[in-house]
Amino acid sequence: MRTEICDRFGIEFPLFAFSHCRDVVAAVTKAGGFGVLGAVAYSPEQLDRELSWIDRQVRGRPYGVDVLVPGKIDESASDPGARLLDFIPEVHRDFVAHLFAKYGVSSDRTFTAGQAGPHPTTADELGRRVTHSGATGLIDVALRHPIGLIASALGTPPPVMVEKARAAGVPVAALVGTVEHARRQVGAGADLIVAQGTEAGGHTGEVSTMVLVPQVVDTVAPVPVLAAGGIANGRQMAAALALGAEGVWCGSVWLTTEEAETPPVVKRKMLAATSLDTVRSRSRTGKPARQLVSAWTKEWDEATESPGALPMPLQMLLAEGALARIGAAAESGEPGARELANYFVGQVVGQLNQVKPARQVVYEMIEELSTATERMSKITRA
Amino acid sequence: MRTEICDRFGIEFPLFAFSHCRDVVAAVTKAGGFGVLGAVAYSPEQLDRELSWIDRQVRGRPYGVDVLVPGKIDESASDPGARLLDFIPEVHRDFVAHLFAKYGVSSDRTFTAGQAGPHPTTADELGRRVTHSGATGLIDVALRHPIGLIASALGTPPPVMVEKARAAGVPVAALVGTVEHARRQVGAGADLIVAQGTEAGGHTGEVSTMVLVPQVVDTVAPVPVLAAGGIANGRQMAAALALGAEGVWCGSVWLTTEEAETPPVVKRKMLAATSLDTVRSRSRTGKPARQLVSAWTKEWDEATESPGALPMPLQMLLAEGALARIGAAAESGEPGARELANYFVGQVVGQLNQVKPARQVVYEMIEELSTATERMSKITRA
Known part of the structure; x- marks a missing residue:
């Protein structure tokens, strides 16, 4: 072969x-x-x-x-002297705060856009990368x-x-x-x-x-x-x-797979999903990316109060920070956070039924x- | 084989x-x-x-x-005694009339929604079928x-x-x-x-x-x-x-192909199109159907004044009548009608470069x- x-x-x-x-x-x-x-x-x-x-x-x-x-x-993001977080408009931060409130996602401290992601790093580092x-x-x-x-x-x-x-x-x-x-x-x-x-x-x-x-x-x-x-x-x-x-x-x-570090809540969603349960959405990175349909994608893409996704890398910065917190809350059993949790995956997700x-x-x-x-x-x- | x-x-x-x-x-x-x-x-x-x-x-x-x-x-369409055309709302007829005016599509008589399509038939017959x-x-x-x-x-x-x-x-x-x-x-x-x-x-x-x-x-x-x-x-x-x-x-x-009765204007559009030039749109039949992107799909799907597609078969009735007239106008050289003209085709249209x-x-x-x-x-x- x-x-x-x-x-x-x-x-x-x-x-x-x-x-x-x-x-x-x-x-x-x-x-x-x-x-x-x-x-x-x-x-x-x-x-x-x-x-x-x-x-x-x-x-x-x-x-x-x-x-x-x-x-x-986004040109504003290429200025090495600027803090990327400063370029995220208030209305986008507010929308994330609204989602946290609406879905009852707890936060041990006040939510900060771009807060630490799955790997310990600052938001600015993530953005610059x-x-x-x-x-x-x-x-x-x-x-x-x-x-x-x-x-x-x-x-x-x-x-x-x-x-x-x-x-x-x-x-x-x-x-x-x-x-x-x-x-x-x-x-x-x-x-x-x-x-x-x-x-x-x-x-x-x-x-x-x-x-x-x-x-x-x-x-x-x-x-x-x-x-x-x-x-x-x-x-x-x-x-x-x-x-x-x-x-x-x-x-x-x-x-x-057994080896994948996919968070358990998301892995279970993937194992249960059909090929109809993905969507191309700008809500995670600012560019169209296929991912599991979840309350996160629906709110950003369909809610009348959604401000729409920011350009890359700003949306990525905002989303990854929020989704890291959502992921942690989902794993600790919060039902609203479980509705929001998602991850990138293709339409083949409908075939993935077994670890x-x-x-x-x-x-x-x-x-x-x-x-x-x-x-x-x-x-x-x- | x-x-x-x-x-x-x-x-x-x-x-x-x-x-x-x-x-x-x-x-x-x-x-x-x-x-x-x-x-x-x-x-x-x-x-x-x-x-x-x-x-x-x-x-x-x-x-x-x-x-x-x-x-x-649409349940209203299954009543055998009803004239299907009567179920098309005024706002949808008006939008088609607006498109005809905006794109300068001539009409030898006043445009009637559901007017004769490519095959001589009444709109009601088409709908019932x-x-x-x-x-x-x-x-x-x-x-x-x-x-x-x-x-x-x-x-x-x-x-x-x-x-x-x-x-x-x-x-x-x-x-x-x-x-x-x-x-x-x-x-x-x-x-x-x-x-x-x-x-x-x-x-x-x-x-x-x-x-x-x-x-x-x-x-x-x-x-x-x-x-x-x-x-x-x-x-x-x-x-x-x-x-x-x-x-x-x-x-x-x-x-x-040589044998196809595809109207020449549409055939030329297909031969020139890339695989990016199709869209799934409800604008022809009321259900999502892939077709050439044209001013017709853009106006129905994106224009702020669009009333949105009707359910099947009403949209089909409205669209096929209008597109038959648009097709005739396009073939006689009217530039606005050529912008509007389209037809169902898949993404393989990008491969079709030769008759x-x-x-x-x-x-x-x-x-x-x-x-x-x-x-x-x-x-x-x-």
């Missing part, structure tokens, strides 16, 4: 696993796939610690790092480890990222949601394109994987393409290869891929 | 072609696929004439008919011809349709956009399920083909499933088979399917 990129990346299966959890990254890499750590939630020091841990686990097997480098950010300068710090740390890929999750990889990666001999991947973006990313130096359909979790465009992948493959050839969005089993992996992709990039499927080890997910996908291709061979020969 | 349904339906390729144009239906059937005529625009007498023409063309080769039987219609009683008349006509399939495009096939089809020995197909609908359709007697992703043209749900098809296949087994939405080339057909479908159901790809005979489309799809499956066999053996 090999495509050309297997040789290029030193892996057994053309299966790339995006996760914010180091245990998932290590487990997939050890199972013969390629784990990619999402670095946005980390400070450079934290990232260094996580990657050192992964290095010890995978013992030379290949893995990668994904950083969020927004192509277009998704600016160009913030991402550069993470890139430097990542390239000091023996990574096999560095990915830009949003927007064109900046020249500094491409230059540094080239100098380190590390291929650059870029996620795209349109043909035009794919063309631009290859022009900017991407060595691998991840064509991500609208059904994917997190930041997505509007075009489905089925429609997007063949167009991107034709546009960027001979640059290899991974398919992302709607892929969580072996039949979907087979479909991605049939569309012309050289492999797949999966994110959502790991969120309900499994990440390694088992890999093996089951590869086995089903094999069965699916055998069935297709029979059809073709008939 | 055969699946089980090829034997069952007497076809060479598991490729079902939905079209409102009899020439496309006949061409695909003659090329070894299975043409399905969309009957909603016809009166029973017209349908009889169209099917007699197809009978003469295909000489015993299999084809089918698709009727629109809405599961949930999408009620249960209207659809029944079309079903009776269809079953007097040697059809190999009768399909329900929207909602559960009503008992009368299933009974009549059973008595005539004709399998019943039903289009679904969710797993729950698939379960219900099989319960109602559907012999074949068409699982249609959100990327499809016309009435669609929210779940993508990649995510929907495997779930529907698992839910309704052993009832066979066709995949629809996002399928317009052989790689996409291969992907559908990889997902577990027994075949594919394509609609959009025929709209730019081809329908037969060539079939052969190219099958050839590319063959290449795609060969590539996959190599990957599996590697």
Whole structure:
């Protein structure tokens, strides 16, 4: 079960696993796939610690790092002297306070927009990390480890990222949601394109994987393409290869694995959700990102009193602080907080009904891929 | 290149072609696929004439008919004594008149909501046809011809349709956009399920083909499933088979064929469109249906003065009358009418860049399917 990129990346299966959890990254890499750590939630020091841990686990097997480098950010947020929190309008802070009151979310101190997130960090640090300068710090740390890929999750990889990666001999991947973006990313130096359909979790465009992948493959050839969005089993992996992709990039499927650090309340929501229970909403980051439907998305997207989402990274700053507090309240059993709690996930959430080890997910996908291709061979020969 | 349904339906390729144009239906059937005529625009007498023409063309080769039987219609519209036009509120008529004035659409007489559509018929006839009683008349006509399939495009096939089809020995197909609908359709007697992703043209749900098809296949087994939405080339057909479908159901790809009766202005828009140029909008029928973005969809969906779409079939009645006039004005060169003109089409519109005979489309799809499956066999053996 090999495509050309297997040789290029030193892996057994053309299966790339995006996760914010180091245990998932290590487990997939050890199972013969390629784990990619999402670095946005980390400070450079934290990232260094996580990657050192992964290095010890995978013992030379290949893995990668994904950083969020927004192509277009709110200009006010790029002033290095400014405190990002100062740019959040009063009406948005008030709306979050209103949601806390309406849903009875307790707070041991007065709620502060941008309060500490899941990883101990200040709001300003979090905000800066998704600016160009913030991402550069993470890139430097990542390239000091023996990574096999560095990915830009949003927007064109900046020249500094491409230059540094080239100098380190590390291929650059870029996620795209349109043909035009794919063309631009290859022009900017991407060595691998991840064509991500609208059904994917997190930041997505509007075009489905089925429609997007063949167009991107034709546009960027001979640059290899991974398919992302709607892929969580072996039949979907087979479909991605049939569309012309050289492999797949999966994110959502790991969120309900044993290794995932997904908060228990959210994990239970995911296990119970159908494929109708996600929405593309700006309410978490300021850009359209697919996530579980919850009171949080409904209030921001539909309530008449909603001020609407702020641009990135301001909405991210406001939302992640509030959702960290909501998450803690939800885990301690507060019913209103449980209604609000959500997380990024793709439409495949409807298939995720059981907690499994990440390694088992890999093996089951590869086995089903094999069965699916055998069935297709029979059809073709008939 | 055969699946089980090829034997069952007497076809060479598991490729079902939905079209409102009899020439496309006949061409695909003659090329070894299975043409399905969309009957909603016809009166029973017209349908009889169209099917007699197809009978003469295909000489015993299999084809089918698709009727629109809405599961949930505006109750006021089911009163057989009422004139449907009387149920269209003044504010909606006024908004259409406003659009005609704003875009300078000429009218040789005062615009009347529900005025004659592309096929000569009264608005009331058109409206009734999408009620249960209207659809029944079309079903009776269809079953007097040697059809190999009768399909329900929207909602559960009503008992009368299933009974009549059973008595005539004709399998019943039903289009679904969710797993729950698939379960219900099989319960109602559907012999074949068409699982249609959100990327499809016309009435669609929210779940993508990649995510929907495997779930529907698992839910309704052993009832066979066709995949629809996002399928317009052989790689996409291969992907559908990889997902577990027994075949594919394509609609959009025929709209730019030589045989299609697509109005020239709309055909040119389709050839120029990218996959970003469609939208799911209620503005044509009252239910979410994917179509070209145009001034028509933007005004109904986004303008502050828009009264919002009426329920089906009232919006359909209002829109089809107006769009018929807009279409005529667009073809005669009126620029405002050209901005408004649109039609149902899926996201694959971005792939449709060249007018081809329908037969060539079939052969190219099958050839590319063959290449795609060969590539996959190599990957599996590697």
